[in-house]
Amino acid sequence: MATTFPYAIARSAPVPILVRAAGESQFRSLFATRPIERIEPNAAVFWEGDPANHVFEVIEGVLRLYRLLPDGRRTITGFLFPGEILGVAFKDRYLFTAEAVTPVKLQRYPRAHLYASLARMPGLTREMLAMACDELSAAQDQMLLLARKTAQERIASFLIAVARRISPDATPAREIELPMTRLDIADYLGLTIETVSRAFTKLKLEGLISLPSPHRVMLRKPDALQAVSGEDEPDEAPMAAPRRTVRSAVWPS
Amino acid sequence: MATTFPYAIARSAPVPILVRAAGESQFRSLFATRPIERIEPNAAVFWEGDPANHVFEVIEGVLRLYRLLPDGRRTITGFLFPGEILGVAFKDRYLFTAEAVTPVKLQRYPRAHLYASLARMPGLTREMLAMACDELSAAQDQMLLLARKTAQERIASFLIAVARRISPDATPAREIELPMTRLDIADYLGLTIETVSRAFTKLKLEGLISLPSPHRVMLRKPDALQAVSGEDEPDEAPMAAPRRTVRSAVWPS
DNA sequence: CACGTTCCGTTACGAATTGTCACGCATTGC
């Protein structure tokens, strides 16, 4: 890791990423008696294709989840922050590789036990379905980003998303840490490290952010950043929605 | 629609796309007594943000599912073929808009009933979780495609995926229909219509495919197409997997 | 039935964003 920053990141998480839970949850309670395990930066929690024998909760640190093409091209499908749940695959094999970005503390729970718990805790199933749905929603956001946003928009979107994720309350954080490298960010956003670097520089020159260090970002003009991200302002969302003018066949019968 | 092609597409589906089921399923049985409804091409089944009151099964035809950015940029998150299930959102609102590409026949089932059925049919929950997982897997494939594949690779991947989807048995179809327009394909693959067109032409010139009509594709060299897609040959998959050489911390304890 | 219109797909060509390659610098760890 390049510069110095505190690896510990506060517990939180009101947004999805790859099978992760938020706030109070029956899921969390499963881990209560589990020992805390530690893994070093860049070590893997599991590999894509491994038998999915455990689910994990991230206690501290950040994970990256990724898939590879045969020739080595990589896409990071998500980052996992403290308080989030990992590995609730409903398949018998993990869909992606999970690696530590920072030193990570986590707890694990055997999937076999999990399915037993499903019977005991009726709300757990719904919670798992809700988590899967959040995942799917996040995945679709990401598809839209990858398919249609410019480099600048992707970086802005990323910063805003992290700011929302990191902050325990509703208010997005004004200053955020990015423990992952530029390469991680590039592979998450479908760019190269050079383009990521240039986009950061451009946002800095425009005064929207400042970069005390490469891994620390201050959001100086969050609203402007939001505008650059290509998404609606949170405010104008309720009224706007200029429903497409065309055919509206939404159920005559 | 431009050229003539049979709108009806055979029932099938061994692959995921946006909450869809395959083969025999308890889910399917729910729809048994439901009337068949018809919608016209380009009409919407529902809009993103609508209350998610129903789940649907596609009987005939093809749907497109998409999300929009405020300025109108679109990404199609998936196409839905006959036999597939739609709308098993675990949220109270739909995450995306669903529109008919062709004339579509479908059945619907109230979500309220669905949750009642969950209690009666214990396997249904697992089925829903499995569907969500398939969705997630497909979404991640798509992220990898959008983030890291070239235009040529995207088109090749798309053709192969459709060939697999359409064919009822394991053998991918050699000749496929693409009822959607070039714009739909472009918005699905994160390209422009011109680039899609150019990629088709290039594959044609290289002899990998032929195009009897814009909506009909013959896969002349499926293996070569597979190679162009950037994915591994299905054969070499089992042996290969040259596990990354580096850190292997997969659980000392 | 003929005509015009519209939509869609293809191709061409110039433009732009992003990628590639190269280098310098700072920090870290041995």
Next chain:
DNA sequence: GCAATGCGTGACAATTCGTAACGGAACGTG
């Protein structure tokens, strides 16, 4: 100290985009 790693920047190349024009097929209208 010194090598290794990560970040930033510049020059240049390449893929993809954007604009435009054209042709064919389907559709509507007279």
